[in-house]
Amino acid sequence: MALYDALYNQDIEPIMFRHEQGAIHAAEAFARVSGRPAVVAVTSGPGATNIVTGLADAYMDSVPVVAITGQVPTTIFGRDGFQETDILGVVTPITKFAYQVKKAEEAVAAFKTAYEISIIGRPGPTLVDIPRDIQLAAAPDREEKIPVNREKFIPPPPDEDKLRLAAKYLIEARRPVVLVGGGVLWSGATPEVLELSRMLYAPIVSTLPGKAAVPHDYPLYMGPAGMHGRAEADAALANADVILAVGTRFSDRTWGRFKELQENVKNGKVKLIHIDADRSEIGKNVKPTIGVIADAKEALRTLLKFVDASAQRDGKFVTWLLEIRKKYEEVMSKIADSSKAFHPWRVLKVLRRAAPRNTITTTGVGSHQMWAEVAWEVYEPGTFITSAGLGTMGFGVPAALGAKLADPTRPVLCIDGDGSFQMTMNNLALVREYNLPIVVAVFDNRALQLVKQWQIYLYRRRIIATEFGKMPDFMKIAEAYDIEGIKPESYDQLEKAVAKALRNNEALIVDLTIDSEEDIVLPWVKPGDWLTSAILPEGMNTPLTYVEN
Amino acid sequence: MWRISAILPKSLDGLGRLVAITRRAKVEVLKMTVTTNDMRTYNVVLEIRGEPDEVNWLVAKLDKLPEILSIEQINIGP
Numbered sequence: 001m002a003l004y005d006a007l008y009n010q011d012i013e014p015i016m017f018r019h020e021q022g023a024i025h026a027a028e029a030f031a032r033v034s035g036r037p038a039v040v041a042v043t044s045g046p047g048a049t050n051i052v053t054g055l056a057d058a059y060m061d062s063v064p065v066v067a068i069t070g071q072v073p074t075t076i077f078g079r080d081g082f083q084e085t086d087i088l089g090v091v092t093p094i095t096k097f098a099y100q101v102k103k104a105e106e107a108v109a110a111f112k113t114a115y116e117i118s119i120i121g122r123p124g125p126t127l128v129d130i131p132r133d134i135q136l137a138a139a140p141d142r143e144e145k146i147p148v149n150r151e152k153f154i155p156p157p158p159d160e161d162k163l164r165l166a167a168k169y170l171i172e173a174r175r176p177v178v179l180v181g182g183g184v185l186w187s188g189a190t191p192e193v194l195e196l197s198r199m200l201y202a203p204i205v206s207t208l209p210g211k212a213a214v215p216h217d218y219p220l221y222m223g224p225a226g227m228h229g230r231a232e233a234d235a236a237l238a239n240a241d242v243i244l245a246v247g248t249r250f251s252d253r254t255w256g257r258f259k260e261l262q263e264n265v266k267n268g269k270v271k272l273i274h275i276d277a278d279r280s281e282i283g284k285n286v287k288p289t290i291g292v293i294a295d296a297k298e299a300l301r302t303l304l305k306f307v308d309a310s311a312q313r314d315g316k317f318v319t320w321l322l323e324i325r326k327k328y329e330e331v332m333s334k335i336a337d338s339s340k341a342f343h344p345w346r347v348l349k350v351l352r353r354a355a356p357r358n359t360i361t362t363t364g365v366g367s368h369q370m371w372a373e374v375a376w377e378v379y380e381p382g383t384f385i386t387s388a389g390l391g392t393m394g395f396g397v398p399a400a401l402g403a404k405l406a407d408p409t410r411p412v413l414c415i416d417g418d419g420s421f422q423m424t425m426n427n428l429a430l431v432r433e434y435n436l437p438i439v440v441a442v443f444d445n446r447a448l449q450l451v452k453q454w455q456i457y458l459y460r461r462r463i464i465a466t467e468f469g470k471m472p473d474f475m476k477i478a479e480a481y482d483i484e485g486i487k488p489e490s491y492d493q494l495e496k497a498v499a500k501a502l503r504n505n506e507a508l509i510v511d512l513t514i515d516s517e518e519d520i521v522l523p524w525v526k527p528g529d530w531l532t533s534a535i536l537p538e539g540m541n542t543p544l545t546y547v548e549n
Numbered sequence: 550m551w552r553i554s555a556i557l558p559k560s561l562d563g564l565g566r567l568v569a570i571t572r573r574a575k576v577e578v579l580k581m582t583v584t585t586n587d588m589r590t591y592n593v594v595l596e597i598r599g600e601p602d603e604v605n606w607l608v609a610k611l612d613k614l615p616e617i618l619s620i621e622q623i624n625i626g627p
Contacts, residue, residue: 088562092569097615100562117615147558147589148615280609283602 002135003041003068015405015434017398020047022427024054025395026402028063029362029385033406037064037118044070045083048129049090053392056094058125060389061209062182064118065125068111073133074102087129096124097148104137105144113146121153122278123186155277158294158302166244166273166290167306173242173271174314175546176202179225179254182209182388183247183277183296190381192300193246194218199304201313202244203321205233207254208373210247212384216377222321225531226254228370231523231544232324234531239317239546242271247296249276250285251389256525256533258286265289275299317546324542328523331539332375341515342491344371344443350491351413351441352377354499359383359411360403364396364420367449370521372415394423400438401430411502414440418471419448428481428509437507439498442474445516453520457535467516478509487511550579551604553595554621555611559585563616567593570614574607575599590618596625 007014017023020042027038042051048069058065072081088100097117099110107130114126170176178197184190190213197204197220204214204221211224223230225237237243238260248254255261264270265286274281274288275296282291292299336343348371355361357379363369363386378384385403387395400414421442430436452466478485484501488494488510501508523534532544557563564583571578576599584592597604608622 089565092566093573096613098562098566113615147618149618150615152612152615152617278613280606280613284606284609287602 002132003070003130014041015430018426018429019424020050021053021394022398022401022424024051024065024067025057025392025398025424026405026427027065028054028058028061029399029402030406031064031123032382032385033360033403037066037115038402039066039068041068042070043083044072044087045085047083048085048087052090052094053390055091055125055127057387057390057392057395059094059096061387062123062186063125064123066111066114066118067125067127069127069129070135071100071129071131074131075133077131087127091127094125095127097126098129099127099146100129101131101134103144104134105140105142106146107134109143109146113148116150117148117153120150121155122183155293155295155298158299159292160302162290162292163299163303164306166292167303169242169271169273169289170200170202170244170307173200174548175240175317176200176242176244177236177240178202178204179237179243179245179248180204180206180210180213181246181248182207182213184210185213185247185382187247187277187296189246189297189300190214192297192304196244196300196304196307199307201315201318203236203318205236207248207251208386208388211373212378213381215379215381217379220318222325224373226251227256227525227527228373228521229254229523229525230325230374231328231534231536231540231542232321234523234525234534235324235544235546236321238531238544240270242273244273244275245288246275246300247277249281253388256527256529256531260530261286314548316549320546324544327540327542328537331537334539335537339515339518341518342494342512344368344514344519344521345375346491347441347443347494347512348372348375348415350495351415351498354495355413355502356411359413359502360385360407362386362396362399362403362412362414364414364416365391365393366417366419367445367453367519367521368415368417368420368443370450371443374521374523376415393420396420397424397438397440398427400440401427401436404436404438405434408436411505412438413498413502414438416440416442417449418442418444418446418468418474421474422472425477428477428483431507432482437501437505439501439508439510441498441510441512443514444474444511445514445519446471447516449516449519450521452516453524456520457524457526474509474511483507483509485509485511487513550625550627551597551599552623552625553597553604553608553611554623555593555617556590556619557593557614557616558618559589559591560616563614564591564593566614566616567611570610571595571607574610575603576607
């Protein structure tokens with residue numbers, strides 16, 4: 001309270017979310033849109049523990065967020081005072097920096113340090129815990145320095161010798177592939193990635209966070225690879241002879257498993273070049289042929305100096321990948337045609353037509369998110385915001401609000417599932433209170449569908465704890481928050497309603513009835529499988545192993 | 550066997566963060582000592598056994614902590 005009292009009549013507008021989890025997810029999206037950290041200030045005890053999921057989410061997805069938590073007075077530490085929680089102990093493994101202020105002289109310096117560290121090098125969440133007696137203390141004249149080593153977060157200049165060798169490998173490659181991670185977005189290295197891809201005639205594949213870094217209308221972008229990636233992207237990664245991985249942490253969700261890659265790199269069949277700003281990521285899951293610790297943009301600029309030819313390219317490889325894409329689109333179109341209810345794949349195509357190119361899209365977590373990974377087209381870098389690493393249900397609505405706060409001039413569309421939506425829909429109260437008109441499209445399959453999909457495939461259809469019984473009426477929820485609601489009956493009606501709302505900057509909640517039995521997200525690389533084992537939709541029998549003629 | 554030597558500000562919060570990372574490493578911690586010489590910093594020495602890749606993982610992760618002012622890793626034999 002003392003902290004907020006100090007803000008009274010100051011030039012700071014607090015945004016009051018209805019739950020702290022909403023506030024921190026909004027802060028994550030705010031940071032991703034604005035490129036600078038947002039601050040979340042919460043009370044001690046439950047206020048602090050309610051942001052833990054968001055901190056973990058930000059840590060996994062490398063998002064700069066600064067949390068300020070209240071704390072009981074230092075005099076009663078450890079005495080189980082009202083709303084006392086050892087929040088520093090709780091957040092230790094999920095923050096880039098956490099500091100408890102124990103003297104008033106440290107308060108300003110601690111906040112400055114937390115803010116700076118959150119954004120320097122690889123971004124991440126930080127937390128400053130301020131006990132009540134420190135908040136009430138008089139502002140001291142001097143600042144006490146917080147002893148930390150900031151310099152270690154600044155990536156070194158790229159190693160030119162390593163990049164010269166990397167260029168040689170890429171030029172000599174038959175099937176080079178560029179794997180783009182979220183680090184490319186933070187580094188602003190999209191132009192360099194595209195230029196390199198053009199020069200090498202190398203397909204680009206991304207991780208889920210990296211999806212936001214590459215315009216999807218770039219012809220050599222194959223989409224995200226992995227568990228629910230695109231088939232052509234899985235095929236590209238699995239059949240590459242040289243992989244340039246930039247700003248990625250080699251998640252199991254991108255690769256399925258590492259065995260094949262590790263063996264192929266070890267025996268020289270695949271040359272793996274890994275560029276990352278974070279030293280601890282190089283070799284963490286797969287030992288690269290060449291590891292370069294550097295900022296992505298700087299490293300790619302240096303690499304571009306050494307790439308001047310692409311004589312060895314197998315042009316048929318790209319043609320083969322594009323055929324896989326074509327086949328998938330044909331098959332999915334037929335499947336969607338045969339569906340009586342809304343089909344998620346087609347819904348996304350329709351929503352994309354309705355949404356202006358610069359629309360910022362957020363998602364919840366679940367089958368709708370995986371459909372969005374496969375089928376949502378990103379045109380402008382940074383306009384797709386999702387919870388990738390932690391997979392936090394409930395992320396979508398507050399993230400959409402945070403995105404709208406960061407840039408009120410752009411349309412914001414939240415692609416959500418009924419499970420995710422119900423976790424944080426209370427934050428819709430902010431739509432009218434702060435004039436944050438967002439459009440929420442709820443993929444309403446009355447289930448925790450992605451888990452249900454696993455139960456169908458991996459647990460012999462033993463469906464338990466994934467189907468909802470009685471559901472709230474989302475139209476009445478919309479009405480309660482003074483937001484227009486629509487339950488469309490056709491794709492045409494859907495497109496018109498969403499296009500109108502986004503164009504006119506109006507809030508809208510769309511309830512899309514989806515048949516749970518038809519909502520099976522494919523391709524799917526089952527956990528622990530290799531990319532070429534992806535289960536493809538019915539009617540698509542294309543092998544994902546390339547045979548060079 | 551490896552010896553990891555880290556210097557950090559004299560704070561149990563920082564020390565707790567160091568331990569939190571170490572407990573997730575796939576190594577065996579044989580010995581851990583914490584000493585202070587100048588009253589402003591802790592010198593933490595870990596003697597550990599593990600695969601070189603795992604030891605490197607641990608050192609790289611520890612070095613990500615802003616509180617770790619310096620860190621050294623020495624192979625001290627079998």
